[in-house]
Amino acid sequence: MSRRGDRLQKKGARGSRRAAAERAERPVSKAASGGSGRKPPSRLGVWLKRGALWGAGLAVMGLVVLGIAVAMAARTIPSYSTLKANQPGQTIVVRARDGREIVELGPSFGEWLDYDQIPDNMKNAMVAVEDKRFNSHFGVDPIRLTGALVEGITGSRARLGGTSTITQQLARNLFLNNNRTFDRKAREAVLAMAIEWKFSKEEILELYLNKVYFGGGAYGIDSASRKFFSHPATDLSVGEAAIIAGLVKAPSRYSPTADVQAAVDRAKVVLRLMREQGYITPDQAMVDVSEVQLKEQAGQNSVRYFTDWVLPQLDIILPETFEPIEVWTTLDIGMQRAATAAIEANTPDGAQGALVSLDRDGAILALVGGTDYVASNFNRATTAMRQPGSSWKLFVYLAALEAGYTPEDMVVDTPVTIDGWSPRNSNGKNIGETDVRTAFAFSINTVAAQLGNEVGFGTVASMAKRFGITSQISTFPSMVLGSSEVRLIEMTRAFAAISAKGIGVEPYGIAKVTTVGGDVLYQHxxxxxxxxxxxxxxxxxxxxxxxxxxxxxxxxxxxxxxVAGKTGTTSSNKDGWFIGFSSGVTTGVWMGRDDAKAVPGLQGGRAPAQAFAAFMRYAVKDRPVEEFETTVELPEWQLEPDEEAMFGEPEDYYFIDEQGNLVEPGRREPAPSLFGVEGERPRDAPPAASQDFLEQATGGALPQGQRDPRRQQAPPPPPPPQAQPDE
Known part of the structure; x- marks a missing residue:
């Protein structure tokens, strides 16, 4: 082939390749390509893919960081033998005002039970109610964690639950506090995983069951079993195990010594969960836990109402400490016994009674929250909200007195209607005109209503707040008769301020707190x-x-x-009150039923007043008799203004009556007329003007008969010079 032919052949080949390249660059239709073409990925897809990669990367980094944190925490956790030896809790000795020991509170530990010694019913009951996935999770239950997150975000309890696992509870009990913060929960989760890393499931459950708190100072299942059932935990039955397992959620609420029915109901929940999870048979789940024999509680008395009220205050007034402490209180042991006896002896059958007694500085001398602490530890002296009845009139009359009323002022007991409300007196009668003192003494409702309406119901409410009432107060007209619910300790505080001559009183029960060695941690x-x-x-x-x-x-x-005080009785005899004071001691008594049903014959002037008297005879027997200061000296702004008062006494002045007659000094009745009835001047009547003035005014001496008799013995003065007429 010639060179020309070779060049043409090469040129043709190059053209073919160029054409093929151009065809490759041109878009090919789906039909032409046989449907095998693909769309380029969208921007959203690209970002999703990148987000997934970044998320996976961050998750891996998070797991690495978490693993490092768990490993470091596991290294810091003490050994099993060390944790077993350390016992939680703090011993607290509570003393009366004279130093005598009232009660010693603190941890009570039974025998340590190894895992194999713990009855299976006890282990299964605890796992069933507290952590049903205990044997499968790694310290943190993802399902429970989800529930906790939902609860934290929404503020409501999720259906999945938000409670901690057994391992988390153990971590909290051993190393943390009970604050519900994210930081604490995060540390709790890390520690729980570290515990799972370091110990076996059997060791974790053994630690938990021997250390968890069951209320009443009992730590561990053996202590709880001995406290509630009088036998060691190795002998626990199914029903007893259910009762103990049910206590962990809220020891004070479900304690069988505080509320047997609540403990029984909670135990039934535990038995149902054990049956659902296959730990017991349906027949075993039917056990009657109400038939479980509880240990008789000895030594419980009304002083526990006081300690239950005062000891939680330690969390506020003390820094965090775990060393043994002594709490010196204001309680008088003798007065507490007298108060208990007074309430037990005078409270009507089927009713409850409560008493609070304060010293003049607010120190609580005695506090009784009910007739039987063992039967019910509900504190009616500091917690119960009840209508005070006519004892509330304290604030009505305080407002009226401050507005200018006095005990002697006259008021009218007559039917009255205020904004459609028509109060009536307890005897259904009206006595007409009376004074403020009588209206208060006999608790006349219509007068209180009129006074409250006059000074303003808001003013009465403000007066109550001023005297320490913190409960919500309505300003409807009926509030003057005590329709707003209050606490007994609040009302007693208000009356104590009157005993303290108007100085505000703050009730308190802790005088000081010391260590066992005597170091003062707190002083009131x-x-x-x-x-x-x-x-x-x-x-x-x-x-x-x-x-x-x-x-x-x-x-x-x-x-x-x-004695000064006031009764109070609510409608249908649902509540009876008496609050009063004598010799610096102020005492309030309330009686009624917890269900607010009527108590036949209950009136403030009967059983409550009788209980008050029985207690106060003992309370003030060693105190001097104190007379009350009842002299009302009104301030100047309430008196009629008298601009002449600064110039002397009334006897220093002459007065002229409306007819112009002279009134002698020292007398308020008009003196006889200078000219008498018939125009003749009485001989002993003094002249309205002096002799000198008259002589000077007339230009000469008066006739002898018209001279002042008191001046006739003195020589007459020389006549004044005569004025010369103008010329």
């Missing part, structure tokens, strides 16, 4: 004196309350020395 500091009302209001109010005891509805509260 008296609050700065704060006058709530003026002295004249205190004197007037004391006058009214003394009259209520001397002659009114509170006569049963008399104790042979001055």
């Amino acid at each position: 500091q008296a609050a700065r004196d704060r006058a709530l009302v003026p002295d004249y209001v205190v004197a007037g109010m004391t006058d009214l309350m003394q009259a209520a005891v001397q002659t009114g509805t509170g006569r049963a509260a008399q104790i042979g020395r001055p």
Whole structure:
């Protein structure tokens, strides 16, 4: 082939390749390509893919960080033998005001039970109610964790549950506190996984069952079994195990010594869960836990109402400490016994009674929250909200006295209607005109309603707040008769302020807290004196309350020395109150039923007043008799203004009556007319003007008969010079 032919052949080949390349670059239709073409990935898909890769990377990094944290935590966790030897809890000795020991509270530990010694029913009951996936999770239950996250975000309990696993609870009990914060929960989760890493499931459950708190100072199942059933935990039955397992959630609420029915109901839940999870048969789940024999509680008395109220305050007034401490309280042992006896002896059958007694500085001398602490530890002295009835009139009359009323002022007991509300007196009668003292002493409702309406119901509510009432107060007209619910300790505090001459009183029960070695950790500091009302209001109010005891509805509260107080009875005899004071001791008594049903014959002037008197005779027997200051000295702004008062006494002045007649100094009745009835001047009547003035005014001496008799013995003065007429 010639060279020309070779060049043409090469050129043709190059053209063919160029054409093929151009065809490759041109888009090919789906039909032409046989449907095998693909769309390029969308931007969203690219970002999703990148997000998934980044998420996976971050998850891997998070797992690495978590693994490092768990490993480091596992290295810091003490050995099993060390954890077994360390016992939780703090011993607290509570002392009365004279130093005598009232009660010792603190941890109670039974025998340590190895895993194989713990009855299977006990282990299964605890796992069933507290952590059903205990044997399969790694310390943190993902399902429970999801529930906790949902609860934290929504603020409501998720259906999946939000409670910690047994391992998390053990970590919290051993190393953390009970604060519900994210930081604490995160540390709890890390520690739980570290515990799972370091110990076996059997060791974890053994630690938990020997250390968990079951209430009443009992730590561990053996201590709880001995406390509640009087035998070691190795002998626990199915029903007893269910009761103990049910306590962990809320030891105080489900304790069989506090509320047997609550403990039984909780145990039934445990038995149902054990049956559902296959730990017991349906027949075993039918056990009657109400038939379980509980240990008789000895040594429990009303002083526990006081300790239950005062000991939680340690969390507020003390720094965090785990060393043994001694709490020196204000409680008087003798008065506490007298208060308990007074409530037990006078409370009507089927009803409850409560008593609070305060010293003049607010120190609680006695506190009884019910008739039987073992039967019910509900504190009716500090927690129960009840209507105070007419004892609330304290604030109505305080407002009226501050507005200018006095005990002697006249008021009218007459039917009245205020905004459609028509109060009536307890006897259904009206006595007409009476004074403020009588209206208060005999608790006349219509007068209280009129006074409250006059000063303003908001003013009455404000007065109650001023005297320490923290409960919600309505301002409807009926509030003057005590329709707003309050606590007994609040009302007693208010009356104590009157006993303290108008100075605010703050109840307290802890005088000081010390270590066993005597170091003072806390010392009560008296609050700065704060006058709530003026002295004249205190004197007037004391006058009214003394009259209520001397002659009114509170006569049963008399104790042979001055007493001031007020009764209170609510509609249908649901509540009875008496609150009063004598010799610096203020005591409040309430009686009624917990279900607010009527108590036949219950009135504030009967059983409550009688209990008050029985207690107060003992409470003040060693105190001097104190008379009350009831003299009401009104401030100047309540008196009629008298601009001439600064110039001397009334006897220093002459007065002229409306007819122009002279009134002699020292007398307020008009003197006889200078000219008499018939125009003749009485001989002994003094002249309205002096002799000198008259002689000077007339230009000469008066006739002898018209001279002042008191001046006739003196020589007449020389005549004044005569004025010369103008010329």
